[in-house]
Amino acid sequence: MSVDPQQASVRLTDDELRTLDAHWRAANYLSVGQIYLMANPLLTEPLRPEHVKPRLLGHWGTSPGLNLVYTHLNRVIRDRDLNALCVWGPGHGGPAVVANSWLEGSYTETYPDVTRDGAGMARLFKQFSFPGGIPSHVAPETPGSIHEGGELGYALSHAYGAAYDNPDLLVACVIGDGEAETGPLAASWHSNKFLDPVHDGAVLPILHLNGYKIANPTVLARIPEPELDELLRGYGHDPIHVTGDDPAAVHRAMAEAMDTALDRIAAIQRAAREEAAGERPRWPVIVLRTPKGWTGPAQVDGLPVEGTWRAHQVPLSAVRDNPEHLRQLERWLRSYRPGELFDEQGAPRHDVLTWIPDGPRRLGATPHANGGLLLRELPLPALESYAVAVDKPGTTLHEPTGVLGELLEELMRSTAGRRDFRLVGPDETASNRLQAVYGASGKAWQAQTLQVDEHLDRHGRVMEILSEHTCQGWLEGYLLTGRHGLFSCYEAFVHIVDSMVNQHIKWLRVTRRLPWRAPIASLNYLLTSHVWRQDHNGFSHQDPGFVDHILSKSPEAVRVYLPPDANTLLSVADHVLRSRDYVNVVVAGKQPCFDWLTLDQARAHCARGAGIWDWAGTENGTREPDVVLACAGDVPTQEVLAAAQLLRRHLPELAVRVVNVVDIARLMPSGEHPHGMSDFEYDGLFTADRPVVFAYHGYPWLIHRLAYRRTGHQHLHVRGYKEIGTTTTPFDMLVSNDCDRYRLVMDVIDRVPGLAVRAAAVRQRMEDVRLRHHDWIRVHGTDLPEVADWAWDG
Known part of the structure; x- marks a missing residue:
């Protein structure tokens, strides 16, 4: 359905319309002020260049639409006593969300120095996109936010994630028409097929079509409305359209659209929860069409701005240097009639605050946007009930x-x-x-x-x-x-x-x-x-x-x-x-x-993050190892143990240490990662001067990157995945990438001083097995029996 701004049912009284418009104008004024001003926030004197920030950063174009949504969400939250959260997809509209948080008081509660008066307004303006201040987009610093301004495409999936298992929560989600072109957003429309109206909350998507991205038109704003309707209905939604540029008419239409959507949501939930309705419901979606940069400068330097892509960021870019731009900025700010919105001390007047919800009902104060406040410990079962028995590794x-x-x-x-x-x-x-x-x-x-x-x-x-x-x-x-x-x-x-x-x-x-x-x-x-x-x-x-x-x-x-x-x-x-x-x-x-460790051993090993498996090596604690065989990952661990077994059999005099790494960050220096090892710990585990042959699950250069500052790095040789793959046998994957047990034994022989000559025959036998493997799998389609049937016999 379309709600025609000129013919909408008059649900708002003139007084309600006046107070809603006052809030919206106040939010628009604060949004412009954040982008431009560093002084004179209430325009108590004529605007001068020094009142304007030297670097103008921010996004105006989407802000008036976001302010409209925030204003009307306030009304329905207060009117219906709703528990609500909003995900702001056009995240660069940070000025709008911050402005509204300041108006409702949640910003000052979070940041007490940004008071809700003229002095606080000055701080609010100056800090925006300013060194030592806050980002220009909706960010973690913004009260009520769970969605980062750089996350283009993820707003709707975030909104559904918030609604799942939150049966009393309404999650509004503003989707920018640029964001709506992304693949992640397109797929996330299907989230309504997973929303349980009994146990989950409701998501109200608000598709905000202002027509443009940074420099180009947007697809959904340029296709015919019937085609857009068909698309949204195909996604399982019933669209409600609000279109216009006359503030009073749009306010009336938006109020009716909100009430219609929430009535439908309430009916859907009532049918599912009280009448056990089993049909998948069609959830409402609001399509809001307003001009980009609405209420901003219509023209700048003879070029159209409002309603075009030129309104995307900073419509007046030379305010400090161009007297006409400065005059336009002052006219723009005064067009909101700030004297009607803020008292002499700069506090919002009563009309502006009429529809602000109370306490945690405010969008900036909802605990659902600060989820750790609601988090409970998981009732994890005791591991002993699920651990596997390991009598022998x-x-x-x-x-x-x-x-x-x-x-x-x-x-x-x-x-x-x-x-x-x-x-x-x-x-x-x-x-x-x-x-x-x-x-x-x-x-x-x-x-x-x-x-x-x-x-x-x-x-x-x-x-x-x-x-x-x-x-x-x-x-x-x-x-x-x-x-x-x-x-x-x-x-x-x-x-x-x-x-x-x-x-x-x-x-x-x-x-x-x-x-x-x-x-x-x-x-x-x-x-x-x-x-x-x-x-x-x-x-x-x-x-x-x-x-x-x-x-x-x-x-x-x-x-x-x-x-x-x-x-x-x-x-x-x-x-x-x-x-x-x-x-x-x-x-x-x-x-x-293979099962290597008992539960108790596993717990101790995981707590260490990396440790010696003395049962797998041959150093026996009597002397330093000749070589360290290290591993990380389940398959590399098996290959290292198989290699250790081969070395025990063919080179029994060699002192081999086996080190397994569970926590990869342990390889980093302690000053670079909280889990990192000191040089003393690292050298004790891997030695400072002995060869280390490391079989790693992934790309081998990662291990080098993590350990490049270690004393013994020049002795570190890493085997792993080298981007060589195909459809083949499991062991052939290892052989193809030189991470198999036979190659590891060859690496030991190549790197331990004196073995190259003394163990040349052993090395040759290892190479022969690799060659035999190559022929075997192409005839039999399976790995060599000694590989397929291997087990630890240490």
Whole structure:
């Protein structure tokens, strides 16, 4: 439906219209002031060049539309006593959200020096996009925000993540028409097929079409309205259109649109919760069309600005140097009639504050935007109930993620009543051997079901959609509003969310410096179906580089774990699920893997992060090792132990130390990462002058980058994935990348002084096996029997 601004039902009285418009004008005035002014905030004297900032930064174009939305959300929140949160997709509209937070008082409560008067207004203006101040976009520093201004494309998935398992929460989501062109946003429209109207809150998308991006028109603003309607209806929404540029008419139309949308939402929830309605509902969406840079300068230097792309950032760019620009800026600011909006001390007048909600109902004060305030400890079960028995290392095998799945099933069951834990992943829960969770919760699904379907559940908390972007956005929104979760993904395809995790890490780093932001549950990745066991899918599924990406980010916020077996995975999972304010990456296999450590040993080893497996080496504590065999990752660990076994058999006089690394950050210096080792610790573990042959799960140069400052770096030789892959056998993946046990033995012989001549025959035997392997797999299609049937006999 369209709400014609000229013919809208008059639901607002003239007094209500006047007070709504006063609030909107005040927010617009404050938005312009933040972009331009560093003095004279109330225009108590004529505007002079020195009142204007020397560098003009910010985005005006989207701000008046955001101010309109904020104003009208205030009205319905107060009128209906709603519990609400808003995700501001056009994040560069920071001036608008900050302005509204200041008007409602939540900004001053958060930052007491920015008082709600003339002096505070001066601070508010000067700090905006100013050294030592605040960013120009909606940021962690902004009260009420869970969405960073640089996160273009993720607003709607964040909004749905916030709404899941929050049955009393309305999440409004403003989507910019530039953002609406992105792939992540396009996929996230399907989130309504996973929204349970019984246990979840509601999301009200507000598609704000102001027509332009930085310099180009936007697609959805230029297609005919019937075509846009068909698109939104195809996504499962009933659109409500508000279009216009006359403030009074738009206020009336927007009020009617808001009331209509919220009436529909209330009816949907009532039908689901009281009448057990089973049909998937069609949720409302508001399409708001207003001019870009509305109420700003119509023309500048003879060129049209309002309603064009020229209004995107700073419409008047030469205010200090161009007297006409300065006069235009003053006329623009005074057009809002600030004397009607603020008293002589600069405090907002009564009319401006009429519709401000009370206390935590204010959008800037909702605890849902500071989720750590709502966070509860997870009822994690005791690991002893799920640990595998290990009487002797390397004699039994388990699927590590399968073992973890049993623990997650119990966690799902124990959180069924409180509904604050979700497992998300792109269609891979069962593929990643976590299917045990279906015993406690099915997969969330509101669309059509067929008899052949399995584990679909209208109230499920396992979430699968073949869009890594949407999974990431859901989980981020869920965590930021005070809940817990785990993201399971194929290792190669988690790269799709590289830019999203960048923003989340930046968010965490900033919030750690904001004492009013309470810690939230960590964002936990479980990466499996990994590079060494993608022999069947081939090269396209082989990429272990997400770890490199993560470890290049803020050390205080990132952690990477490579547990070598089932019990260490349980210990790591228990740790990361209890942690706060981190991005944790756990890489673990789903294929049968040897069990090396008992639960107690696994806990101790994980606490150390890296340690000597004395039972695997031959140094016996009587002398320094001749060589260190190091490993990180489940498959490299097996290859190192197989290599150690070969060295014991063929070179029994060699003193070999075996070191396993679970926590990759341990390799970094202690001054560069909180988990890093001191040089003293590192040299004690790896030695300062002996050869180290390191078999690593991923790209070998990462280990060199982490350890390049160590004393013994020149003795460090790393084997790992070298971007050589195809469809082949599991062991051939290792041979192709020179990370197999025979190559590791050859590396030891090549690097330990004196062995090159003395052990030449052993080296030749190792090379012969590699050559025999090459011929064998091409005839039999399977790995050599001595590899396929290998077990630890130490």
